[in-house]
Amino acid sequence: MMSxxxxxxxxxxALERYGHKDTALVQxxxxxQDELDWLSPDTMxxxxxxLDIPRPRVEGVANFYSFFxxxxxxxxxxxxxxxxxxxxxxxxxxxxxxxxxxxxxPDKVSKGGLVSIxxxxxxxxxxxxxxxxxxxQAIPRLTPDLLDQVCQLISxxxxxxxxxxxxxxxxxxxxxxxxxLALPVVPGDALKAAVNKGVQGFxxxxxxxxxxxxxxxxxxxxxxxxxxxxxxxxxxVIICNADxxxxxxxxxxxxxxxxxxxxxxxxxxAAFAVGAKQGFLYLRGEYRYLVPSLQASLDQLRxxxxxxxxxxxxxxxxxDVEIFxxxxxxxxxEETALIESLEGKAGKPRIRPPFPVTxxxxxxxxxxxxxxxxxxxxxxxLRGGEIYRGTGTRQSTGTKLLSVSGDCARPGxxxxxxxxxxxxxxxxxxxEDPLAVVVGGASGxxxxxxxxxxxxxxxxxxxxxxxxxxxxxxxxxxxxxxxAHFFAHESCGFCTPCRVGTALVAANMxxxxxxxxxxxxxxELRDLRNVLATTSHCGLGQMSMVALGHMxxxxxxxxxxxxxSLEFEPGFDLDQxxxxxxxxxxxDDEAAHLGAET
Amino acid sequence: xxxxxxxxxIDGVPVSFEPGQSVLEAALANGIFIPHLCxxxxxxxxxxxxLCIVIVNGRNGSACTIKAMPGQEVFSNTPELGERRRxxxxxxxxxxxxxxxxxxxxxxxxxxxxAYEEEMLNPHFNQFYxxxxxxxSHPDILLxxxxxxxxxxxxxxxxxxxxxxxxxxxxxxxxSHIVVNSPSGKLADxxxxxxxxxxxxxxxxxxLVKRIGFAVPIGERxxxxxxxxxxxxxxGVAAPxxxxxx
Numbered sequence: 003m004m005s006x007x008x009x010x011x012x013x014x015x016a017l018e019r020y021g022h023k024d025t026a027l028v029q030x031x032x033x034x035q036d037e038l039d040w041l042s043p044d045t046m047x048x049x050x051x052x053l054d055i056p057r058p059r060v061e062g063v064a065n066f067y068s069f070f071x072x073x074x075x076x077x078x079x080x081x082x083x084x085x086x087x088x089x090x091x092x093x094x095x096x097x098x099x100x101x102x103x104x105x106x107x108p109d110k111v112s113k114g115g116l117v118s119i120x121x122x123x124x125x126x127x128x129x130x131x132x133x134x135x136x137x138x139q140a141i142p143r144l145t146p147d148l149l150d151q152v153c154q155l156i157s158x159x160x161x162x163x164x165x166x167x168x169x170x171x172x173x174x175x176x177x178x179x180x181x182x183l184a185l186p187v188v189p190g191d192a193l194k195a196a197v198n199k200g201v202q203g204f205x206x207x208x209x210x211x212x213x214x215x216x217x218x219x220x221x222x223x224x225x226x227x228x229x230x231x232x233x234x235x236x237x238x239v240i241i242c243n244a245d246x247x248x249x250x251x252x253x254x255x256x257x258x259x260x261x262x263x264x265x266x267x268x269x270x271x272a273a274f275a276v277g278a279k280q281g282f283l284y285l286r287g288e289y290r291y292l293v294p295s296l297q298a299s300l301d302q303l304r305x306x307x308x309x310x311x312x313x314x315x316x317x318x319x320x321x322d323v324e325i326f327x328x329x330x331x332x333x334x335x336e337e338t339a340l341i342e343s344l345e346g347k348a349g350k351p352r353i354r355p356p357f358p359v360t361x362x363x364x365x366x367x368x369x370x371x372x373x374x375x376x377x378x379x380x381x382x383x384l385r386g387g388e389i390y391r392g393t394g395t396r397q398s399t400g401t402k403l404l405s406v407s408g409d410c411a412r413p414g415x416x417x418x419x420x421x422x423x424x425x426x427x428x429x430x431x432x433x434e435d436p437l438a439v440v441v442g443g444a445s446g447x448x449x450x451x452x453x454x455x456x457x458x459x460x461x462x463x464x465x466x467x468x469x470x471x472x473x474x475x476x477x478x479x480x481x482x483x484x485x486a487h488f489f490a491h492e493s494c495g496f497c498t499p500c501r502v503g504t505a506l507v508a509a510n511m512x513x514x515x516x517x518x519x520x521x522x523x524x525x526e527l528r529d530l531r532n533v534l535a536t537t538s539h540c541g542l543g544q545m546s547m548v549a550l551g552h553m554x555x556x557x558x559x560x561x562x563x564x565x566x567s568l569e570f571e572p573g574f575d576l577d578q579x580x581x582x583x584x585x586x587x588x589x590d591d592e593a594a595h596l597g598a599e600t
Numbered sequence: 601x602x603x604x605x606x607x608x609x610i611d612g613v614p615v616s617f618e619p620g621q622s623v624l625e626a627a628l629a630n631g632i633f634i635p636h637l638c639x640x641x642x643x644x645x646x647x648x649x650x651l652c653i654v655i656v657n658g659r660n661g662s663a664c665t666i667k668a669m670p671g672q673e674v675f676s677n678t679p680e681l682g683e684r685r686r687x688x689x690x691x692x693x694x695x696x697x698x699x700x701x702x703x704x705x706x707x708x709x710x711x712x713x714x715a716y717e718e719e720m721l722n723p724h725f726n727q728f729y730x731x732x733x734x735x736x737s738h739p740d741i742l743l744x745x746x747x748x749x750x751x752x753x754x755x756x757x758x759x760x761x762x763x764x765x766x767x768x769x770x771x772x773x774x775x776s777h778i779v780v781n782s783p784s785g786k787l788a789d790x791x792x793x794x795x796x797x798x799x800x801x802x803x804x805x806x807x808l809v810k811r812i813g814f815a816v817p818i819g820e821r822x823x824x825x826x827x828x829x830x831x832x833x834x835x836g837v838a839a840p841x842x843x844x845x846x
Contacts, residue, residue, distance in 0.1 A: 045781045054758075057777050058768020066768040331772070348772070353647045353665045495750070495776035497648050502691035505774050506725055533687050536660045537650045 008056035009045055011068045012037045017052045023114040023342045024053045025364070027063055027346030030397040032244070032287075036137075039079070039115075040347050066123060066348035068330030069138070069287050074109045076118035078156045081135045085124035085249045087407045094133035096149050097121065102356055103153050117156055124249035125288040128470070129175050130415050135256060138290045141169050156192060161303060164511035170291060174256045175414025180392070180401045182377055183417050185384075189263045190308050191385035196271055197314055200205070204275055210387025212399045213379065217243060217335070218442065219370035219541075220398075224381065226369055229275045229359040233367035236422075238278035240321075241363065241370045242267050245286045245340055247332035249445030249488060250468035253403040254373040256415050258285070258292050259518055260297035261377060266323055268376025270308060271383055273321035276369050279493055281323035284340050287330050296325055300599055331491035333455055334541050335369040339494065350496045351540035360463055374467070394420035398459040402467070406421060406431045409473030416469075424463065425454040433471045438478060443468035445545035446483040448478075448552035478557040479564055486511040488547040500543030507547065520567045608672035611762065617668040624652050624663035631827040634676050635714050636687055637803050638751035639664040639693075649751055650688055651714065686718045694725045695774065697732065697746035698804075704813035705805030707821025711749060712804075713828035714785060731776070732777065737788035739808050741799055743780070748806040750776055758798035766792045778806070 016033040022025035030049060035041055040062045050057040054490050064070045071079075082097045084087070090140035100119055102276040106112035130142040134152075139162055141152065141575035148169070156166055176183055194203040206226035213222045230238060242265060248253040257265055269281050285292065300323060303309045313319040331349045334340045340365050362368020371379075378400055382390050391399040398420035404427060407413045411432025418427065424439055425437045441458065442465040447457065449463070456463050472481060492509040494503040510523045529548035538544045554561060562568060576596045584594050607616050608623070612631050617626035623644060627634045638649040646665040652663040655675040663676065675681065692711060692790040700706050719772075735743040750769060755778070764786075770779040782789035792799065798808055818824070822831060 043783055043785070056765035056768060057781050057783070058770065061769040061779050062768045065775070066772045068772075262719065293732065303768075342801050348769075353645065477632070490773065493773040495773040496751075498688050498691050499771055501750070501776065502695045505695075505728070506691070509726065529687070533684055537653050537684055537688065539647060 005587060007037070007263065009038060009042070013045065013048045013052060016448065017049070017085070021387060022053060023346075024055050024059075025346045027053065027055075027060065028067070028329055028343055029326060030346075031060075031064055031067075033071060036301065039077060040073065042072075042074075044076060046072070049315065058581040063346065066331065067287075070329055072245055074111050074115065076116050078117045078162070079135075079137055080117060080119045080127075080152075080156075081122040082120070083123075083125035083126060083127060083131060083133045083135075084121040084484075085131070085488075086481050087128040087250060088124070088131040088133060089480075090408065090476070091131040093144070096132055096146065098146055099146065100153060102151060104156075115356055120286075123247065123492060124332065126246055126248045126252040126253060126286070127172070128468075131407075132174055132337050135288065136165075138287065139170060140172060140291050142289065143173055146274070146391075147321065151325060153470060158524055169505075171555070172255075172259065172291070173414075174260050176256065176260075177406070177412050177414040178416040178418065180417040181381060182374075182401055182403065183261075183415070186260055187264055187267075187380060187384065188312070189267060189303065190306060192380040193270055193274070193308060193418070195313055196274055196383045197316055198201060201277075203457060204271070204383065207382055207387040208275065208379070210388075211378075211382045211390040213375065213390070214398065214431045214460060215372055215384060216374035216378070216402070216554045218248070218464065220460045223371065226359055227275045227370075229357075230367045230369040231276070233360040235318065235367050236277075237280065237366045238273075238276050238379075239366050239368040240272045240280070241277045241337075241340065241344070241368060242373060242376055242467060243324075243335065243337065243340055243370050244268050244289065244373050245284055245328050245335045246289070246373070247286060247335045247492075248442065248445065248466055249485075250407055250413055250443050251405040253405045253467045253470075255292070256404075257377055258289065258296060260327050262292075262296050263303060264377050264380050265373055266303055267308065268371075268379045269323055269377045270303075271326075272369055272376065274313075274319060274373060277367070279320050279322075282344055282363070282364075283323055284328060284334070284344060285325055285329045286334075290327060293325060293327070298327075303571060305464050313341070318355075329508045332495070333490075333494045334539070336542065339540070340370065340512070341368065348494070350494045351542075369373050371592055372466075378532045388429075393508045395459045395461065397461045402465070404458070404465070405467045405507060405559075406469045406470045406471065408471035409433060409436060409476065410471045418458065420459045421457050423455055423457055424449060426521045427458070427469060428471065428546050431471070433473070435474060436471050437474045437476055438472045438481075438553075440472070440481070440549055441468065442469040442549075443539070444472075444488050444526075444549060445550055448549045448556065450556045469480065476542070478553050478560045482553045482561075483508075483511045483515045485550055489542070493542065497537075497539035499533050499537040500539065503530050503538075503543065504546055506530055507534075511550075513565050514561060516562055517566060518578070519561075519565045521565070521570050524554065524561065527551075604670045606668075606670055608668055608674060610674045611677050615711065616819060619668075621668045621670050622664055623654060623656065623666045623672070623674055625796065627663065628833060631830050631833055632676070633834075634663045636664060637710055637714065638753065640753055640801065641754045644754060645661060646756070647707070647817040649692075649749065651685055653684055654686075655681070666755065677695075682718060685714075686720050687724075689715050689718055689720050689724075690724045692749050693720075693723045694727050695730065697727075702832075703747065703805045705807055707824050708816075709805055709823075710803035710825070711747075713823040713831075717828050723799060728774070730774075735780075735787045737786040738792065739785060739788070740794040741792060742808045742810055743778075744806055744808065745778055745786050746748055746806075747802055747804045748778055750778075751803060753801045753803065754778070754798045754806070754807055757801045761797040764796065764798075766790045766796070766798060792840075797801065804820055822844065 334349040338347040343349040358368040486508040490504040617698040732745040
């Protein structure tokens, strides 16, 4: 909300709050924008001076993250989650309705500086969409009536902090619970068990469990922790990656909302194993509403002696956690991009090796773990690795949380032992005769109905947790178009193939979607897929055409229906090409059109 | 005790290397050219242009960022990798506004030289025609971001050699762009000087010194004399290309 204080005071307060540390640049920009609504050139100059860093760094960070605005924005900033699942729930119609209501263009300020309205990538509410963010606060389950209420609140200048609390109520929608979600855990028990076993004893349990990272890559947790422990350097760091940006996933949100103490205890376990004293929870900006409850949980754990100095009375076992907010960048889910962001920079993936376990946050040995992985460590500390690996499959032990959304009766969180068949999940969530399932989000895999007997596991269908169901009434091309634009929007721009390639993929998809594509565009997509997969700097570009490629292979008739020609006829529309000239000259008469006979 | 020799194979040719060298450095030092734009001997690996893409022991990677190791099997000069490099060059051409015939840097431009080298006959993709500003505010230096390829060599040179941090990369994805260190955003309001290393390190024509654009006529420029695959070998490690153009 626009502050009455002068800019310099606002900046000074933010700098003070973060001790004038340039590593906190992202946090400082968030704090300043909260007060001033946007980051003006003068504001950026002031921050650069205050931190004694070059101005281009401030400008570079401000222009990198979606939630920062370097052009004026309204006092109320509304962002509609634009994931395909939100779209299927009617988000675009609501978006149009709101734009019309305030008579403004997307991402521009309405008259009098009241409101600005735009789209954003999936906000992690696919089970309760359509969802929006208002000044960073999440509102789910939007209906036309609720939207009108929101518009009314904005029109009457009610501060977001005073809006009815029920607008902001986020459901957890836990539909199926196994050991992670159902096991009653007393905070501290897992830590006590680990301390009693000693570091090597706890490592033995972790190794026996064969726990693999739940963020998608599936790296063995014990190996990562041991590498960080053995790395030279005595200032070690534990980072919990809560930048859950994969479209269609929201299980980390539920864990952070309802199982926060367990997440933090998992971090303390990691710190015990690695020998780390410093911890960060990197929370995606979309989940900002969780900060107060997370802080309360941290305070409670500190009061219980489970965080802080001499944890559980063990001399030298010191560890605490700081919460850092992201500001709208999917790529920060990549661990080295996340670390860059934590250091107050644009979230661009580093060259690997060296890996974070040896050179992470500020060059210190750093273990980055997913929220769910850390919760699993608590389970292993409590019950031992032997019991843990008794569920799941040989290569994928334990249980997995799935974020189920889309065309099904009961969207929400489902916990299954690894190895569960896709068909089982579909039956449990009430998906009748689905057309396709996208497992693992936009960078995951797309399965058609003859593959529903496949299993969720690292050795078959791996996933970070997204499980999006598409019914027969859907057109898979819409999903492909949505994914293509998602990657073009989220590419960090560092490497050539991803920066340009994702934009080319989106342009080709649009051409097909608009009925002007031919075989040529299909072939182009195939070639781009090859270049993106083999030359991109990080997983974002490498994986950006995996699900899209599956769709093109498995649902070709859906694409062919949109093609102008199945042959290689040029897809050039002469009349369409004149559209810009018509707009410039203000003409729309018959002579300003070409090829009416086609 | 047997010692492991510091030798790797590039396209079937044994290549010796010094410990600590990258695959690219080892190749160049041994007279094998691997195309590269964002790598520079004085500024090290950046890994963004991806032109030096190679296959090392069956895995794709950038030759500038992969450390040379004994026994590595590297493929670089293959039809498949040539095709990928051509595509990457085409991507760089269409994302900016590159009008070679009217560009002062023509003949001295590494992007253009690589396009010839890789036999890039057309841009293939639709042009993006981005709207990028031209900054002529500085009395001696022209900044034309239409030709920028985001290699960040100017960023690195200004920060690491000149100690000024005049340049920085801003934005995200396709909106990535170079910004300069002044509240006005104009080059004239920075402390850049025409003698700065950053002014002379640009591999393309994005940063130009004014009034010398055609001092050397077209036809007598660096890559008019020999292709980059030959010159790059002589100049790549010892003396960077830009110094011959002054």
